[in-house]
Amino acid sequence: xxxxxxxxxxxxxxxxxxxxxxxxxxxxxxxxxxxxxxxxxxxxxxxxxxxxxxxxxxxxxxxxxxxxxxxxxxxxxxxxxxxxxxxxxxxxxxxxxxxxxxxxxxxxxxxxxxxxxxxxxxxxxxxxxxxxxxxxxxxxxxxxxxxxxxxxxxxxxxxxxxxxxxxxxxxxxxxxxxxxxxxxxxxxxxxxxxxxxxxxxxxxxxxxxxxxxxxxxxxxxxxxxxxxxxxxxxxxxxxxxxxxxxxxxxxxxxxxxxxxxxxxxxxxxxxxxxxxxxxxxxxxxxxxxxxxxxxxxxxxxxxxxxxxxxxxxxxxxxxxxxx
Amino acid sequence: xxxxxxxxxxxxxxxxxxxxxxxxxxxxxxxxxxxxxxxxxxxxxxxxxxxxxxxxxxxxxxxxxxxxxxxxxxxxxxxxxxxxxxxxxxxxxxxxxxxxxxxxxxxxxxxxxxxxxxxxxxxxxxxxxxxxxxxxxxxxxxxxxxxxxxxxxxxxxxxxxxxxxxxxxxxxxxxxxxxxxxxxxxxxxxxxxxxxxxxxxxxxxxxxxxxxxxxxxxxxxxxxxxxxxxxxxxxxxxxxxxxxxxxxxxxxxxxxxxxxxxxxxxxxxxxxxxxxxxxxxxxxxxxxxxxxxxxxxxxxxxxxxxxxxxxxxxxxxxxxxxxxxxxxxxxx
Numbered sequence: 001x002x003x004x005x006x007x008x009x010x011x012x013x014x015x016x017x018x019x020x021x022x023x024x025x026x027x028x029x030x031x032x033x034x035x036x037x038x039x040x041x042x043x044x045x046x047x048x049x050x051x052x053x054x055x056x057x058x059x060x061x062x063x064x065x066x067x068x069x070x071x072x073x074x075x076x077x078x079x080x081x082x083x084x085x086x087x088x089x090x091x092x093x094x095x096x097x098x099x100x101x102x103x104x105x106x107x108x109x110x111x112x113x114x115x116x117x118x119x120x121x122x123x124x125x126x127x128x129x130x131x132x133x134x135x136x137x138x139x140x141x142x143x144x145x146x147x148x149x150x151x152x153x154x155x156x157x158x159x160x161x162x163x164x165x166x167x168x169x170x171x172x173x174x175x176x177x178x179x180x181x182x183x184x185x186x187x188x189x190x191x192x193x194x195x196x197x198x199x200x201x202x203x204x205x206x207x208x209x210x211x212x213x214x215x216x217x218x219x220x221x222x223x224x225x226x227x228x229x230x231x232x233x234x235x236x237x238x239x240x241x242x243x244x245x246x247x248x249x250x251x252x253x254x255x256x257x258x259x260x261x262x263x264x265x266x267x268x269x270x271x272x273x274x275x276x277x278x279x280x281x282x283x284x285x286x287x288x289x290x291x292x293x294x295x296x297x298x299x300x301x302x303x304x305x306x307x308x309x310x311x312x313x314x315x316x317x318x319x320x321x322x323x
Numbered sequence: 324x325x326x327x328x329x330x331x332x333x334x335x336x337x338x339x340x341x342x343x344x345x346x347x348x349x350x351x352x353x354x355x356x357x358x359x360x361x362x363x364x365x366x367x368x369x370x371x372x373x374x375x376x377x378x379x380x381x382x383x384x385x386x387x388x389x390x391x392x393x394x395x396x397x398x399x400x401x402x403x404x405x406x407x408x409x410x411x412x413x414x415x416x417x418x419x420x421x422x423x424x425x426x427x428x429x430x431x432x433x434x435x436x437x438x439x440x441x442x443x444x445x446x447x448x449x450x451x452x453x454x455x456x457x458x459x460x461x462x463x464x465x466x467x468x469x470x471x472x473x474x475x476x477x478x479x480x481x482x483x484x485x486x487x488x489x490x491x492x493x494x495x496x497x498x499x500x501x502x503x504x505x506x507x508x509x510x511x512x513x514x515x516x517x518x519x520x521x522x523x524x525x526x527x528x529x530x531x532x533x534x535x536x537x538x539x540x541x542x543x544x545x546x547x548x549x550x551x552x553x554x555x556x557x558x559x560x561x562x563x564x565x566x567x568x569x570x571x572x573x574x575x576x577x578x579x580x581x582x583x584x585x586x587x588x589x590x591x592x593x594x595x596x597x598x599x600x601x602x603x604x605x606x607x608x609x610x611x612x613x614x615x616x617x618x619x620x621x622x623x624x625x626x627x628x629x630x631x632x633x634x635x636x637x638x639x640x641x642x643x644x645x646x647x648x649x650x651x652x653x654x655x
Contacts, residue, residue, distance in 0.1 A: 213505055213512030213630060239628045248388075248513060249356035250628040252380045268437050276515035277383025280376045 400611020
């Protein structure tokens, strides 16, 4: 049946396909250029306090370690940030492909990415403490614990919850003093912001996580908590917990005074005031449309303090200017 | 065949046009911002007013979104009719040609490269869709003929390949995973006039197949028979395949991948008006638009201010309706 023509046609199609494959493969692989070296040496625990340490993690589970962790694997960029901030960076033996802060974290060996951590790969670093995230990583816990690793899940729902995680991790890693300093800095940022907005009226605020479909930060998220701390009312909280989709019509109907778009983890929002129809929104008319760096509000780590200060400048520019 | 041709097609078309107008009006009248019917009528009569917020809810948010839904529904339904009848395969939907997966790959690249949402993701989706059509086309061409079965197989293969690439990109760039997943699920959220303009490009391609209704009727009896009856089989196939490909690519690039409409609307319409294309095509167009408008209405209102993914609604609405009609069709 098949003729030369057919074969030529098929061959051409195959070549085209292979070319396209190659092009996309190149795009796909650029992300994992730096994971060549494995098994980074960790220095032994510096401040070995005596007796077991027990803290309660984000899932309400007690995590007990006989001595401070010496080899830490982080499964989320936020956890990596916490580890470095509290001075446990030298104990980090591996992180994720998305660790971009602080600078040192980028050169850590990688266990893979956030959504698909590989148990064998994690185990190969022989960590004594694994810092996991909630949600998609829940199922990982029993597997890792079965292999003798301790797992602490960082899954805060509030700003204060992040501070708790930071002090807990300070205990688990024997960096209590520096962890307390980090928590104090976060507390001070919170107190300052609270003082600024104490007498100010609550401002209706919408926070866009993504535009197509329109998604927002709902209740029971630390973003919701931070909007409240910064003197705003989070419109997204009416759509339920987590990160729900949100009706554009309802957004318009409620006409928030401040519109903040998250930039980073879900792409860039583009020019919001130029979106069709958005010119009628009060936030657009008054120039209260802002873009905030994703890692400052969506990453439960020490930089939330900075995020909170950014938020109050957006939600209450007058109050933060007066200080 | 002659019996079919002689039956008047106009009552069916008029009835489905009525259904469409009703669905359109209901979709425009209701929404999560609960404008009253009086207000809606007022906005319709006054036209768009700059700076008036309730007016903008209707003219800038609701109306373009409903129009996009109607256009995408019509595009998918017409593409579904063409492909099911060309492939003589009832399980065919607009997505088997690989065009949608190619479009998904294009959109995914747009998302991963963080090009702002419009128009680049849409444009890349279009390019991906057309490129896939080209590849499948080349694979299926033999001795100047298009081999339908090779085309189907090549389409399915490319479809899997493109999906695998999307998965690879999703894992590599998992910061963008949610954006990609939401795109793949399909949605009309955030769609406005620019999307209407893109979807409108497909209108000539929705109408073109009507001029091939007779050829399509004859092709149902097989290519050999059609050749004997003097149909220019290859030319017809070429035109129809490109038409279906363009319709699918445009629909998918605007809305993402929304299932069920392209598969089920043609079947429902065959049960209602029979297989003759002079009514099957226009009635599918109108009912595809109607079904998508209603599905999107439910998607944006039922759990407002949240939204249900529209593909979930099309399935929940379409599946029971289809089963009911199938059973009724059997008895009749």
